[in-house]
Amino acid sequence: MKPHGYAGRVLRVDLTEGRTTEEPTMRYAESYVGGRGINARILFDELNPSVKLLDPENMLLFGVGPLVGTLSPFCSRVSIDTKSPFTGGVGSANCGGHFGAEMKYAGYDSLVITGRAENPVYLWLSDGEAELVDADGLWGKTTWDTERAIRSSRNDNEVRVIGIGPAGENRVKSACIISDRAKAAGGSGVGAVMGSKNLKAVAARGSQPITVAEPKRFIEAVDAARKKIEQFPKARLYREDGYYGVESVYGSPAWEAGFRPVRNGQDDYWDPEKIKRVAGDTIKPYRKKILACFGCPVGCMPWMVVPEGPYKVEGEGWWNNSSNSFCTRVDCDDPEAAIKAHLLTNQLGLDSDNASVAIGWAFECYEKGLLTKEHTDGLELTWGNHDAVITLLEKLAYREGFGGFLADGVKAAAERLGGGSEEFAVHIKGQDSVDGIRVSKGWGFGVVTSPAAGRHLRGAIHSFSPERFLSYEDVPWRVYMQEQYKAILDMTGTCLYNNGLLSWETEASGHAAHHLAELTSSLTGMDLDVERFMRIGLRVHNLEKAFNTLHGGFTRRDDYPPKRYWEEPVKSGPYAGEHIDHEEWERMLDEYYGLHGWDPETGWQTRETLVSLGLTDVADRLETAGRLHS
C-alpha cells in the first residue's frame, strides 16, 4: 500500500547504462522525511570522496517533500543536491514552481541520477513510468524553448519541465536548473552537474493520487496555517505587489542595510537617485501580474514586460536578488536593461547571483587596470555599462571568449589573473557569493557558515528589523535554530518565502514549526512534534556538515567571511564605517560550534554529537578519514 503523503517511490537512473530502478521512499522517510533530507542521506552514503566534481559518478538528486502536491500552503519546492562544482562540498539548491507537485503525481518522491548519457537525453516521468528520451534536438535550446519543445512533442501544455539551458550544457559553474521557465534552483553549480550528465531536462505529467492519513485533522491544520497567513498584513501586499514590490520600495531598509553590495562590494550603500530608478515602487509599470507557485496562497513572482526598445522582453521573474545582481553590484540603474538581464539568465539557465559576482569582479578588475579591452573581447567593463553585462551573460553561458575566463567562478578567475584581484574576489568556501554581510550580522553569519557555502538559504536570519541588524547578540543561537527550521522546510517541500508569514521567529505568526509538524503528521501519519522535527532538521544539517568535512576538507578557517568583507568597512550611507568585528566573529564561532557540539578549534564534529543524532555510522566514517574530533 502506498504510504500516506508520499508517491512512495525513489527512482534511480543510471544514465551510463540507460537503466532505471526503484526503491520505496519509506526506506528513508522515517528518519529524513523527504526532499533535502533524503537527498542528504543518499549523497553522504553513496558518493565516494574521490569522485571529482563533473565525473559521471557524481550524483544529482531531486527530492520532493510530503507536503508538496497537497493543500498545505507554500508547498511546491524541489530540493536538488549534488557534490558542488564550486566547493567540493555539498551542493544544494531549491526551487518552486509546479514541477514538484507534478513529479509526485507522476509517481516519484525522489530521483537519484548517476552516470552520463552517451548522447543528450531527457527523463520523462508519467504515472509510475520512467523513460529516457533522446534530446539531441533540445541540446542548445534555452530553458524556455526546451519547455515549449517538450510540451509540443507531448501535445500537452500541462507537462511540467525542469532543466538546463546552454550554461548547464557548457558546464558553467554558475549554471542553475530552471523549473517552469522562471524558478531557479540556483547556486552550487547544479546546472553544470546536470549538463555534465548530458541530461537536458526532466519532464513530468501524472495523475497518481496522494492519500492523507487523517483527512479531517489535515484540513484543520491547513485551515489553521492559512488563517495565520491571512492575519499577516504582508500576505495581501505580496499578493498585490510581489515580494520585490513590497520589500524594496524606496526608503526600505533593504536598500540601506547592506543586503545589496555596490560595485562588487566596494560599498554597501547606493546613490539614492539610482535606487529610485529601480526601486520596487518605480519598477511597477513593468509588472503586469503576480504569479504563484503550486499551492501558494500568496504569490510573489511578477510577470515582467518591457514592451519595446532594445531591451524588449516578456516573461516571469524579477526578484530582490535581481536588483543586487544587475543593479547595485554593477552600478546599473536602467530598469529595462536589468529586467532584460534577469530574464536572459532564466533563458540561459544561469544563476543570476553567482553569474553577477564574477561579472562584478571583472568590472572592478577593469576599473583597477588589471583587465583591459584586450582581455574582454573589446567590452568596456565600466560601472553602469549594462550592455556589457548583458553581452557578458551570453558569453558566460556559452564559454565564449572572455566569458570562458569567468565560467569557472570568481575564485578560479582571480587565481588565474592574479595581480591582487584575489583580494576582492568575493567567494565563500570557493563559491561566488552575492550576499552583503557587513551590516546585518545574523544574515552574514548564516551566509558564511552555511554548508551550501555562501548562500542565504540556510541559517541566514531573514529578519529585516533595523534595530537587530548590527547586534551580535544571540546570533549564533538564532542561526542554529534557523538552520533546523530551514531543514524542515526543505524536507517537507515548503517555501522559505513564507518567512515573515510562518517563520519560527516572527512574532506575528508564531510557531511555524508547530504548523508544519501538524500538517506533516496528519498527512503522513508519522508522529512528528516540533521537538522531533527540529531534531531531524539538526540531523540533516549535520549530515551535510559531515559531507563537507569528508569531501571538501572544510574546517573552522572556512567559516570566515570573504577577505573584502573581513577587512573593508562600509564606505558611505547610514551604516558607513560598519564592519565585521573580528573578536565578535571568533566569539560567535565558538558559541555556534558549542551549540552544535562541534570542536571549536577545528570545527569538526564529535562522536558524542553524531551518536546523539542517530548518526553513529557518520562518526565512524569521519573517524576512519581522520576527520572526527577526538
Added chain:
Amino acid sequence: MFDPSRSSTHVSRDNDTAVITLSIDSTCDLCEGEETPLCVKYCAYGARRVSR
C-alpha cells in the same frame, strides 16, 4: 486524497502569455456536503465564486 484524475476543476497557465484559465467540468457537484466548494474556499485570490 489529492487526486488530479478525479478533480472536476482545472487551472492552467500559458507560459508564453501568463494568461490563466480556470475550468470546471460537468462532474462538479460543488463539493456536496461541504459548506463551500473547496476550490472557492482555498482560492486565495478570490478568483472563484459560486454563482447560483
